[in-house]
Amino acid sequence: MKHGGKSAQKIAIACALLAFSSGALAQKDPGVRGGIQNSGGGLQQQGIPIPHPPLISPNPNTGATVNDNERASFEEGILRAGQLESTCDDCADVTDGSPVTGAGELDPMFPQFHTNSNGLGARHNADQCFVCHAQPSLGGSGGFIVPNPGGSKPLPAENPQFRLVPHRYGRQNIVPSFEHQFGPIREVRFKRKSDGTPDGGVHQLWTVRGSTNDTTISNCALTQPDFAAEEKAGNLAFRTPLQMLGLGLIESIQDREILAQHDATAALRGPVGITGHPNRSGNDGTITRFGWKAQNKSITIFAGEAYNVEMGITNEAFPTATEEDPDCQGPNKPEPNDVVRTDATNVKNQDFDNPLHLMPDWQQFQILMRFTDGPAPDPNPSERAKKGKGLFAETGCALCHTPQMQTAPVMNSPVLQNRPVNLFSDMFVHHMGSRLADDISQGQAGGDEFRSTPLWGVGQRIFFLHDGRTSDLLQAIQNHFSPATPKYPASEANGVVHKFNQLSPVEKQAILDFLRSL
Ligand code: HEC
Ligand code: HEC
Numbered sequence: 226m227k228h229g230g231k232s233a234q235k236i237a238i239a240c241a242l243l244a245f246s247s248g249a250l251a252q253k254d255p256g257v258r259g260g261i262q263n264s265g266g267g268l269q270q271q272g273i274p275i276p277h278p279p280l281i282s283p284n285p286n287t288g289a290t291v292n293d294n295e296r297a298s299f300e301e302g303i304l305r306a307g308q309l310e311s312t313c314d315d316c317a318d319v320t321d322g323s324p325v326t327g328a329g330e331l332d333p334m335f336p337q338f339h340t341n342s343n344g345l346g347a348r349h350n351a352d353q354c355f356v357c358h359a360q361p362s363l364g365g366s367g368g369f370i371v372p373n374p375g376g377s378k379p380l381p382a383e384n385p386q387f388r389l390v391p392h393r394y395g396r397q398n399i400v401p402s403f404e405h406q407f408g409p410i411r412e413v414r415f416k417r418k419s420d421g422t423p424d425g426g427v428h429q430l431w432t433v434r435g436s437t438n439d440t441t442i443s444n445c446a447l448t449q450p451d452f453a454a455e456e457k458a459g460n461l462a463f464r465t466p467l468q469m470l471g472l473g474l475i476e477s478i479q480d481r482e483i484l485a486q487h488d489a490t491a492a493l494r495g496p497v498g499i500t501g502h503p504n505r506s507g508n509d510g511t512i513t514r515f516g517w518k519a520q521n522k523s524i525t526i527f528a529g530e531a532y533n534v535e536m537g538i539t540n541e542a543f544p545t546a547t548e549e550d551p552d553c554q555g556p557n558k559p560e561p562n563d564v565v566r567t568d569a570t571n572v573k574n575q576d577f578d579n580p581l582h583l584m585p586d587w588q589q590f591q592i593l594m595r596f597t598d599g600p601a602p603d604p605n606p607s608e609r610a611k612k613g614k615g616l617f618a619e620t621g622c623a624l625c626h627t628p629q630m631q632t633a634p635v636m637n638s639p640v641l642q643n644r645p646v647n648l649f650s651d652m653f654v655h656h657m658g659s660r661l662a663d664d665i666s667q668g669q670a671g672g673d674e675f676r677s678t679p680l681w682g683v684g685q686r687i688f689f690l691h692d693g694r695t696s697d698l699l700q701a702i703q704n705h706f707s708p709a710t711p712k713y714p715a716s717e718a719n720g721v722v723h724k725f726n727q728l729s730p731v732e733k734q735a736i737l738d739f740l741r742s743l
Pocket of ligand 1: 350351352353354355356357358410412465467468469472514515516517518524527528531532535536594
């Protein structure tokens with residue numbers, strides 16, 4: 226463009242316009258949507274409501290709500306999941322299983338402060354479910370937590386794997402370089418064992434070595450794996466926490482509904498190259514659906530498994546420990562640790578003549594998850610976000626991120642049955658190509674296959690994709706694209722990403738705004 230002969234003023238205006246239009250051209254992730262969803266009421270800290278998992282809303286089709294027993298179990302589940310696990314019963318701050326104030330109310334402290342039980346594994350990733358599931362409310366996905374809970378001057382919240390968990394009670398853990406202060410919570414799997422054969426399992430970050438609150442394990446000399454060497458060898462695969470919200474609803478969707486929804490889009494998927502397949506249980510052949518690769522059958526299995534994998538706490542579903550070094554478990558730690566309480570005395574558990582205390586923690590976790598509501602979308606989405614909803618479908622995003630499915634016509638609990646679930650996932654796994662591949666196979670999901678992440682709640686998540694590689698939605702979308710390589714086929718999402726890239730800047734922005742409204 227020639228500016229010769231134009232006045233300085235005109236140039237200034239032109240520059241201003243240019244700056245304005247390029248600002249309008251660059252689509253931008255509007256960032257984490259504020260506000261917390263807290264439909265349960267009751268839990269407060271010094272008059273301020275504690276964010277906690279939202280109780281499932283009434284069934285929109287029938288008006289059915291949770292009954293009194295379901296609600297009581299849900300609240301008990303919040304308390305159990307809020308307890309901090311440690312290595313001994315009597316070294317804990319609080320041994321009571323259900324903190325209540327003298328007035329019989331729920332404890333006004335954030336549940337994080339209270340320790341419970343002798344179950345914490347010699348190796349673990351954390352000592353509380355909510356350490357990794359706290360964004361935007363307890364039960365959410367991975368977020369930040371105050372590193373000095375209970376301190377008189379609270380520090381700004383950060384990745385709990387940076388200072389809080391590795392050094393709790395003086396434990397001498399070395400923080401691997403991949404855990405950043407304000408980065409995603411990362412847990413690690415190893416791609417291969419030292420002999421070169423496939424591994425794929427989780428390798429826990431921390432050990433209980435050096436615990437100052439338990440003299441019975443002072444001989445524990447366990448060391449952490451050499452994460453630096455494994456990282457150098459390219460042997461690490463990261464996973465970030467998914468959310469615990471709305472999982473009872475997802476579990477209540479029948480396989481036939483998942484398959485029918487998929488069949489319904491066959492004519493649209495064909496031309497853009499989207500196929501996908503369900504991950505299935507090797508035993509009963511039904512569709513498995515939880516985890517980044519849809520590798521787990523049920524929230525109950527996930528609860529038992531997470532208790533053992535994340536915290537090293539053995540239970541009826543996962544009865545043997547991931548680390549059995551006798552120097553690192555207290556002398557009175559029973560195996561499995563967390564079981565249905567049928568003992569004749571109250572020594573091992575508190576007041577289990579109370580029916581709410583019969584159930585082991587891991588069972589309470591699955592009840593908590595079953596009756597936790599799905600993430601609530603923005604009640605007042607902008608006009609552009611509304612437009613983005615249509616564009617999300619037209620561009621083909623909805624071919625994998627299915628906006629809605631229905632739960633089974635008859636369920637044990639009427640609150641769960643015959644209702645819509647706005648999950649934005651087809652529950653299938655798809656080839657996503659080499660860029661996202663983590664070289665780990667789980668069930669029938671191969672090294673580059675992942676479940677279409679349920680996008681409900683994505684508006685309030687901080688980190689995206691299985692390894693938390695970005696906190697920018699635009700980057701998350703661009704990472705869906707991968708050409709074929711010798712190892713992996715092209716990403717099934719390539720056609721849709723291509724269409725997305727051809728949208729106008731305003732249209733792309735509308736899709737980002739829509740995502741942040743979820
Ligand atoms: C150290 C962090 C950490 C802790 C502690 C933790 N989780 Fe998770 N959670 C994760 C990660 C990482 C994933 C994704 C796992 C995968 O697919 O490989 C996940 C996924 C899940 C899922 C699957 C959700 C979905 O959409 O499919 C459930 C259910 C779950 N966790 C429940 C729990 C429960 C219950 C506890 C407490 C017993 C717990 N988690 C403790 C990190 C954690
Ligand atoms: C071929 C199926 C497919 C299509 C088409 C697709 N996605 Fe995805 N999407 C996935 C899978 C699989 C993942 C998980 C990938 C991973 O974590 O490695 C994902 C993850 C995401 C995430 C990250 C969610 C999170 O919490 O980490 C966002 C955001 C997203 N998709 C948005 C979109 C949008 C917008 C479009 C359309 C432009 C789109 N997707 C098209 C399959 C698809």
